[in-house]
Amino acid sequence: MHYHSPTSVEDAVKVLAAQSGDCRILAGGTDLLVRMRSGLAEPDAILDIKRIDGMRSITREEGGFRVGAAVSGTEMAEHAALVAAWPGVVEATGLIGSTQIQGRATMAGNLCNASPAADSVPAMVAAGAVAQVAGPNGVRDIPVAQIPTGPGKTSLGPGEFVTSIFLPARPDRASDAYLRFIPRTEMDIAVVGCGVSITLDASGTCTEARVALGAVAPTVIEVPEAATALVGTPLDDPALSALSAACSAAASPISDKRGTVEFRTHVAGVLARRAAVIAKTRAGAA
Amino acid sequence: MALDSKSELREFKIVGTRPLRPDGIDKVTGKARFGADITAPGMLVGLVLRSPHAHARIVSIDTSRAEAVPGVHAVVTRADFAEPGEDVADILDNCMAGAKALYDGHAVAAIAASSGKIARDALKLIDVVYEVLPHVTDVDAAMKPGAPVLHEGRTDETVPEGLSPNVISRHEFGHGDIEAGLAQADRIVERTFQTEATHQGYIEPHACLAQMGPDGQADLWCCTQGHYMARNVCAEILGLEQGQLRVTASEIGGGFGGKTTVFLEPVALMLARKSGRPVKMVMTRSEVLRATGPTASSSIDVKIGMTKDGRITAGFAELRYQGGAYPGSPVDMGSMSAFAPYDLEHVKTIGWDVVTNRPKQAAYRAPGAPMAAFAVESAIDELARGFGLDPLEVRLKNAAREGTRASYGPTYPAIGLEATLRTAKDHPHWSAPLGENQGRGVACGFWFNFGGDTCVTLNITPDGTVTVSEGNPDIGGSRASMSMMAAEELGIPYEKVRTIVADTGSLGQNEVTDGSRVTFAVGLATIEAARAAIREMCKRAAMVWGIEPEAVEWVDGAAQPAGPNAGEHPPMTLAEIAAIASNTGGPIAGHHEANPEGAGVSFATHMVDTEVDPDTGAVKILRYTVFQDAGKAIHPAYVEGQFQGGAVQGIGWALNEEYIYGEDGVLQNAGFLDYRVPVASDLPMIDTVILEIPNPGHPYGVRGVGETSIVPPLAAVANAVSAASGVRMTSLPISPPKLLAALHER
């Protein structure tokens, strides 16, 4: 097995283009190395992105934040401005694994691992995050929601990889939240996850909203009906009930060892309501 | 055996204190050597090929392609083993399948190769032709006529006609007349309960290293609860003499009963015999879950009658346990223990042992009792609450006491159930306020405890320190406890004694570390060995002083003249006697071999507060208190640890742990991600209250404490959930989807 550790995006693209066998991108390795250890993945080559210039920094851009693909959850949580602007995205990434995992795990890795239950992804989708992708045909920007196409599958082409995640600028009175349901308190996998992002006007009326659900479909889904239920309301009880109903209606989960269809469908609505209340408080509603 | 009837009056100097454990530093610094840490020069890696089918006839196994791989030194199948004797036949079949693979994960072949990679690749080249058969994993389904049959002809004479051959035996206990008792009741509760199989969940996977020479001498290092058991079983399977196979136990990262049998060891020895090289085998977590013993799953009918003032008039239970692919589920012990905490005039239990296409169950902490207690204690709770009675009062009203005829036969000597109930009632936990969606539950539990074959040798070294050799792997801090008891008896500091777990060449037969027996039985033998050494030391002093040995007594670590008639001699300390041992008759030692009776039954009462999230069905454990009788707590910190550990394992069993099988009979959650043991953040601190009602069968009053603590929590948690949510959960685990569905149905 070959191990590559390029220092520039250009070199990385070249190395990837030259691969004939199975080459995997290595970010934090908390998915990849575990899969290799257990024999589920036996790649011919690994390309470690952690030494690539810019991959480990969080930079301000157009009032928003560009988070390098190798930035760990812990580094995000230590970035005060990022936490203030996108508390839901940071808390979602912060739910991944344990303290040890946190020091390594990345948002981009969570996204490209393409698990329907990935914790940071519903929060990123609700945030309207955009992934920057480099590859043989240059650089392109693509909404995060369009990267996973099914369990373990992405829309990334051959030789492509994610270089950063962009979280847009936030107006005043805007915030987000993420909640997941797990049977334990940690070290578990989301049975349902829900990210909610909202913007309020001066009177406390919701002017913009985005809601995404995890673990209730083959990929994380955005629920436009849920956003519609919130926009134009003060996020009062009827609006929250409509939000719940929209999320339960949008959920099309399966029954498996982690939960039943009925359970996931109901809890999707419960979590959406609870996350919306948290986001509303964070946005500074009275 | 010396029974110090006044043990409660004895003033202890060391017993009851909390010294550091002798294995602590090695364990926290990573120096301790567990099963997988043992190596030998030229060692090969052994791996097992496992059945992907729940039930299949093995038509053929072709190992030639694997054998041809460079680096592969041996391939073993069942064909390599001689026809086993009856008492090890099932054990061998479980270690290496014969005619049929009986469960998903059942071993069918093994390879020893010079590297793990070669072994892994070569495993894929073993060609097994299976004829897949219909399978059954549910106990009730397996009992029905027409169910897929695992074995023909294993049913014993206790089983009536008309049931599936999967029903192996029927057990009955009790006394009185159930119908007459029920007729006196003001209310009868009749319910069916289910529990899923749960795994012991020890952190350390099974591991061993085997070596066998052409001279017939063999050595085995393994992680086990009983290396004497491993020796005897492996010797019989491999056709070795017991004296020629030396087994050394490694440090052990948990067992809880699951390491009281063998899985890898006979296979590793056979690979070592065939290859002529040492062979090491280490299981993965998935192998541990698929192929080593979980406990039985159960289905239990309970019928209990009660008067409106809380007197139980009759108790009946019919228990069906599946213990995996071979006979021997602990349904007999479930049936014996179900009503053991209560003084009942009319009581009866019937137990059915059933086989299914699951891994052979292994002992798990009070085997069979937690499920039975779940059923009985839930029904009692329902009756008590139905009458508006205090559930602790109801249990006190019916509690077994000294002189009570137990439901399983014997009459109890002094026991501690009542004390645990009274202490629970007076504890601040019982009267603490509860909030919305919160509820409190209580339950009682019982365990037999056990003695068993035991050997201890205690040696006095020339510099006056003491070594104790015992034959029981130390799972719960027993080396510290043995050193404490030896030091107490000898009258020397704890630090002057070092206890080791000796290999099978060093001592006589020792029963495995099970049945909560070690502090009781090995402790008793340690005390007796110390007394033997004391007698010898008194003799040596008598010799020096020129008086009769009877005129010498042992006080505070020294020999002294027993009275004025014995003459004026300054005391001789243990170290002084040790220093001149060579000139007074040679080295000094004491030893004791016994199979002690009188282990002393043990009881506990548990109290737990839960909060139920009505929107998700999630259950949070808010507060938990264990009240248990320890007889005498030698090292209270370890006793508390046993109480806490049992409670936590029971909480896992109650809430989230379960074996999940697909339609295909394949285990779906063979890993710690989806086999959910509680993590630290799921739990409050588990509070403990140690009660000490001395066991007359032990010189210091010790009772085993390791198992009773897992008996009450299943019911205690279920009762608390019922109090918090208003729904009675009769099927474990009370996972969120199940509880939410029950809340919605209401």
Ligand SMILES: Cc1cc2nc3c(=O)[nH]c(=O)nc-3n(C[C@H](O)[C@H](O)[C@H](O)COP(=O)(O)OP(=O)(O)OC[C@H]3O[C@@H](n4cnc5c(N)ncnc54)[C@H](O)[C@@H]3O)c2cc1C
């Ligand atoms: C103990 C434990 C607990 C966990 N708990 C959780 C949890 O609670 N919630 C959760 O969602 N996940 C959890 N995970 C999974 C994992 O930690 C996360 O998915 C994590 O975000 C992965 O990030 P990483 O940087 O470690 O990815 P890696 O393992 O490095 O990569 C993951 C996958 O994505 C690919 N990849 C990585 N980076 C890129 C890139 N820039 N471009 C293209 N492809 C890329 C890799 O090739 C690989 O296939 C847990 C894992 C462990 C071991």
